[in-house]
Amino acid sequence: MSDLENPFQETLLSRHHAEPCTVVIFGATGDLTNRKLIPAFYNIAACGDLPPQFKVVGFARRDKTDEVFRAELEAGNRKNSRQGHKDELWASFAQCIHYHRSEFEDPAGYVKLKLRLDEFDKERGTPANRLFYLASAPEAFKPILEMLRAAGLNEGVGGKWARVVCEKPFGKDLATARGLNEVVNATFDEADTYRIDHYLGKETAQNIMVLRFANSIFEPNWNSRYIDHVQITCAENLGMEGGRGGYYDTAGALRDMVQNHLFQLLTLVAMEPPTDLSADSVRDEKVKVIRALRPLVGPEAVGKNVIRAQYTAGSVDGVARVGYRQEDRVNSESKTEPYVAMRVFIDTWRWQGVPFYIRVGKQLPKKATEISIHFKKPPQVPFATSQLLKNSENTLVIRIQPDEGIALRILCKQPGQAMNMQQVKMDFRYSSSFGKASPEAYERLLLDAMAGDATLFARRDEVENAWKFIDEIENAWHKAATPPPMHEYPAGSWGPKEADDLLRADGREWRLL
Amino acid sequence: MPPSTLNESGLGRLGIETPIAHIDRALKQLWESDEAKTRASLINLAIYTEDSAFLAADNDVLDHVAAEHACRALLILALPDARPPRARAWIQALCRPYQGRQAVCSEQISFVLEGGDAAQVQNIVFAQLDSDLPLVVWWQADLTKNFGERFYSRIDTLIIDSARWNDPTRQFDALLEAKNAETADFDVRDLAWTRSHFMRTALANCFQDASVLQNLSRLQKLAITHLKGQRMTALLLAAWINKRLGATLQLEFIEKDTGPALQCLVLEGEGVRGEVRRDSDSSFVHVCASCGRHEHKDLLPADADNDAELVNEQLSRRGGNTLYSGMLPLIRAMLG
Numbered sequence: 002m003s004d005l006e007n008p009f010q011e012t013l014l015s016r017h018h019a020e021p022c023t024v025v026i027f028g029a030t031g032d033l034t035n036r037k038l039i040p041a042f043y044n045i046a047a048c049g050d051l052p053p054q055f056k057v058v059g060f061a062r063r064d065k066t067d068e069v070f071r072a073e074l075e076a077g078n079r080k081n082s083r084q085g086h087k088d089e090l091w092a093s094f095a096q097c098i099h100y101h102r103s104e105f106e107d108p109a110g111y112v113k114l115k116l117r118l119d120e121f122d123k124e125r126g127t128p129a130n131r132l133f134y135l136a137s138a139p140e141a142f143k144p145i146l147e148m149l150r151a152a153g154l155n156e157g158v159g160g161k162w163a164r165v166v167c168e169k170p171f172g173k174d175l176a177t178a179r180g181l182n183e184v185v186n187a188t189f190d191e192a193d194t195y196r197i198d199h200y201l202g203k204e205t206a207q208n209i210m211v212l213r214f215a216n217s218i219f220e221p222n223w224n225s226r227y228i229d230h231v232q233i234t235c236a237e238n239l240g241m242e243g244g245r246g247g248y249y250d251t252a253g254a255l256r257d258m259v260q261n262h263l264f265q266l267l268t269l270v271a272m273e274p275p276t277d278l279s280a281d282s283v284r285d286e287k288v289k290v291i292r293a294l295r296p297l298v299g300p301e302a303v304g305k306n307v308i309r310a311q312y313t314a315g316s317v318d319g320v321a322r323v324g325y326r327q328e329d330r331v332n333s334e335s336k337t338e339p340y341v342a343m344r345v346f347i348d349t350w351r352w353q354g355v356p357f358y359i360r361v362g363k364q365l366p367k368k369a370t371e372i373s374i375h376f377k378k379p380p381q382v383p384f385a386t387s388q389l390l391k392n393s394e395n396t397l398v399i400r401i402q403p404d405e406g407i408a409l410r411i412l413c414k415q416p417g418q419a420m421n422m423q424q425v426k427m428d429f430r431y432s433s434s435f436g437k438a439s440p441e442a443y444e445r446l447l448l449d450a451m452a453g454d455a456t457l458f459a460r461r462d463e464v465e466n467a468w469k470f471i472d473e474i475e476n477a478w479h480k481a482a483t484p485p486p487m488h489e490y491p492a493g494s495w496g497p498k499e500a501d502d503l504l505r506a507d508g509r510e511w512r513l514l
Numbered sequence: 515m516p517p518s519t520l521n522e523s524g525l526g527r528l529g530i531e532t533p534i535a536h537i538d539r540a541l542k543q544l545w546e547s548d549e550a551k552t553r554a555s556l557i558n559l560a561i562y563t564e565d566s567a568f569l570a571a572d573n574d575v576l577d578h579v580a581a582e583h584a585c586r587a588l589l590i591l592a593l594p595d596a597r598p599p600r601a602r603a604w605i606q607a608l609c610r611p612y613q614g615r616q617a618v619c620s621e622q623i624s625f626v627l628e629g630g631d632a633a634q635v636q637n638i639v640f641a642q643l644d645s646d647l648p649l650v651v652w653w654q655a656d657l658t659k660n661f662g663e664r665f666y667s668r669i670d671t672l673i674i675d676s677a678r679w680n681d682p683t684r685q686f687d688a689l690l691e692a693k694n695a696e697t698a699d700f701d702v703r704d705l706a707w708t709r710s711h712f713m714r715t716a717l718a719n720c721f722q723d724a725s726v727l728q729n730l731s732r733l734q735k736l737a738i739t740h741l742k743g744q745r746m747t748a749l750l751l752a753a754w755i756n757k758r759l760g761a762t763l764q765l766e767f768i769e770k771d772t773g774p775a776l777q778c779l780v781l782e783g784e785g786v787r788g789e790v791r792r793d794s795d796s797s798f799v800h801v802c803a804s805c806g807r808h809e810h811k812d813l814l815p816a817d818a819d820n821d822a823e824l825v826n827e828q829l830s831r832r833g834g835n836t837l838y839s840g841m842l843p844l845i846r847a848m849l850g
Contacts, residue, residue: 007727008758009718021722049715049815053722089798093813126808127724433554433618434584437830 019052019451020161021129023121025114027105027145028137029059029070033168035077038136039098041443046094047084048440050448054125058099060114070100083441105137106144111152118154128159132450134166142167142181146188155188164193166450169261171196171459173252174475175468182461195450196459200262202442204431205405207457209269209372210283212399212407219397220274222376224351229377229394231357232512233266236365238317240339240492246330253337255309258361260471264291265459266401267357270372271347280455284463291466295346296473303477304485306345308500309338312364315492322364322492336479336487339363342500343474344507358504360511364492370401373512393424396512405439406430527573528589528624529606537642540605541621551609551619554584557650557829558643562590562635564655571821572654573624578822580608580620583829586644587622592630592660599629601638632660640668652825654678657688667697673828675705675821677746677775683849690846703828705821707838709744709775710751712817716790716799717755717779723810726803732783733759737766739778747775753848754841755781775819792816 010018024042026034045051059070075095079086101117103110122128133149135142146165149155157163167185172178185194200206213219222228235258241249249257268287275282297303311325326333340362347357376395396410408428415421431439449457478484488497495511504510525531532540545553559579561572569591576587587608604624609617623642627634643649652673653661666672679685692698721727736755740748748767756762763781770777773794781788785806792799801812817827 007718007721008730008760009714009721009755047815049712053719053812054810087797089796090813090815093798125724125810433552434556435582437582 019050019130019448021054021125021127022052022132022451023056023058023118023129024132024134024447024451025058025060025101025118026134026136027060027141028135029100030061030063030065030073031136033136034059035074036081037441037443038134038447039074040078040081040083041441041447043078043086043091043094044083044441044444045448047082047087047090051094052451054129056097056099056121056129058101058114058117060101060103060110062102062104064102065100067098067100071095071098074098083438083444105141106148108148108151111148111154115152115154119158122158128157128161130161130451131157131163132166133164134168136168139170139172139181143184146184150188162193162453163189164195164450164453165189166195166197168197170252170256171261171464172468173256175465175472178465178468182465186461191461192455194461195455196461196464197446197450198261198265198457198459199442199446200265200401201457201459202444202446203401203405204439205399205401205407206266206269207445208407209266209399213270214274223374225353225355227376228355229375230355230507230509231270231375232373233263233270233357233359233371234373234512234514235263235361235370236367236495236514237361237363238365238368240312240322240325240364241328241331244330246328249339250331250335250337253309254339254341254361254363255471255474259341259343259359260467261459261464263359263361264467266372267345267359268463270374271349271352271357273351278456280458281460283456284460288460288463288466289349290347291463291470293347293349293352294470295348296470297345297477298473300477300481300483300485303474306503307341307343307474307485308488308497308503309478309485310340310362310488310490310497310500311335311337312339312362312492313489315364315494317364317366317493324492325363338478338487340365340490340496340500342496342503344503356507358509358511360496360500362490362496365495366493367514368403369514371514372399372401373397374399375509375512393422398512404430404432406432524570525602525604525626527570528604529622531602531604534601534603534625534638537603537605537623541623544605544607544621551607551617553621554618555586555620555644555647556583557585557648558588559583559585559650559652559829560588560590560639561652562592562655564592564594564660566591566593568654569626573622575822575825576622577608579825579829580622581610582826584618585620585650586642586647587620588639588642589622589624590627590635590639591625592627592635592655594630594660596628600626601628601630601634602626632662632665635660636662636665639665650829657685657692661688661692663692663695663697666692666700667695669700671703671828672700673703673705673825675824676750677706677709677744679746682746683846686842686846686849690842693842702838702842704750704838705824705828706744706747707750707841708817708824708827709747709819710754711827712792712799712815713751713776713779713790714754716801716814716816717781717788719812719814720788720790720801720803720810723803723805723808725805725808726786726788726810729783729786729805730759732786733761733781733788734764734784735766735780735782736763737768737778737780737782738776739768739770741773741775741777742769742771744775745769749848750841750845751776751779753844757841757844774816 101114155163172181268290271290272286275286297306313324325339326335342360345357374397378394398408400406406429408426410426412422413425415423488499490497606622607619608622609619648670650671651669738748752765774792779790788803790799790801798813799816803810
């Protein structure tokens, strides 16, 4: 019966359509559920896009009732909902929310969960799709997945699907990522596994493909013949606030940001056009980029191409900041890097000889994530000396956050009798051109997961190939007899001098954000 | 219909009066006068009316729409029968706050064309477009007059509101004739159709319930409660439901003097019932589907149904409205 087609379900091409679904969140009492997931579901409901007969079940260890759980989430939603909080809608939405108390390792808890989900299906009069969201600490992934399999919850019921969404980190190196993927894929097929990277849910990240492949002026120039180099920057003006130092000190900037978020941006900039927009076509092209990264093997190659650094005491926005090793929950002897800058090459026909410079750091002067494409200078400019043309190459800037948009820097003649040139910026800002706010990244990604579109989720080979590249750097830093040095920079500066030297040696400079 | 506002104080709301020949210069001065303003434009949006009673309301619509869709806004009031012939123009910036400091502004040019003909209208519109941007026109007047081939062949999107038409049969004929013309390549957006969007979405939700879904073939009756003046909106919805069900249901239209445009929809048959109800002043709809003792209830958002929100909704949806285009011949046949 469930296969009957609803004749009133319009096919709107631009909109994702999800069928009745129950989402089970593991680690439901955590910050992510309260701050991101539930507000995202609420906002999906406020837009009318929530599948009919939707249910969300919070699975966690603490003892509480549905009512207490709902009240806690309501307080979080009031604070965090993008479109505000309406009591009438919340009252209806809250009826979809349930709480299930169990230890992650307790088989009986999963048997009861299954009974509960079956009961929901009975109320609906039809089986529903099931989405298991792993928002717990990564150590709990394995027992949760094993228990789901033991309880038979990894299989869809009545022709419906069962899927899993995994929050990052997807391992801490290649070995642990492979181990985790083995566990995940022993329970769910790869096609039913959604590894979430919220950067890909951002409007500007999605716009990179549109910019490249829907505009005929960029793609013909998008190669080593016209592009001099690419910079990807993710700057944060915060340090280890809110007790984050405990986790961060075990990870570092390379693992926490580069392996996932920044490599995802790199692949979108460097990938070949996909043959179609199916999830695997897009991800096939992204994996090719990761696989084509020229490996950095050994301390010498790493030292020459990768700069790591820790911040020392300084000030950001006029406020004094302590050094990294003095941060709360950070080891005072820490060898973890809150800053990394690197030069990588992609060994493909398109990108031969074009350096991609990536930098990410904490306690930098401002919060900004952007990609800048620096075009080559024209072979000859009759209007000016080469000194006047210094740093004046055409630059296309894709701002990911904040102030999402695109800017193009070009040269123009200054008004007047003389032939003087001036850099000007053509600037497109999402917020000024489109009055409507973009959905939060989690809204888009949750809707995609429920609708079965995996395009914006990382695939296993993508993750593992990225770790393979990163592991070589980590090995050089932590296992080599003479590891490359850890540099320092004062909090509030744009990073260590050595990072500037990395580009200066190539006759280039970091873009001033 | 709003009261007529074609007096000097009403016209003053349109901004600074400017000789038509100097509009470009006046706009430049407008932007230069305040460096904090950022001009933004993604489309040319024109509203054409021949009824001065709508001038103030249309002015408000553009102000509201420009806050969400940066545009070059053109408001054209043509009074073909007025004498002596006279053409006047006003300019103004439609601004909204941005990051607490600056203002992002669209620009609006308003025209009152007394004694104007079709050629004058199209000359004025085409002379004031922001080049290279799509042209969206909300044509509020009679489509059988002034809506000529030279004009519609340049339009990218035509917005209409068939609920406002006194003689829908003639208007749909004119629309289909224009749409089928060799030079026409415009997409039609009918606000009467947009008005029922939330009802259609809610109906889909209602019949997603498996027990109800398997009894669809038992449905026999359809009752739609609508606001007075929105019969066309209700008719479009009824035609769509019949089309989707591949059936001819027994129809009942209930007209109310107050409340939202569409207020209630009930589909009924032996042992099966689906209801979508919107209370006055509520921004939600209650959905209730029942089959025997089984019942499913839900609460869904209802779209605002004022003109500005309907236009915003349409401008948010790029790409052709194939669903409505597919409905056009059916609607025409239904009107007889």
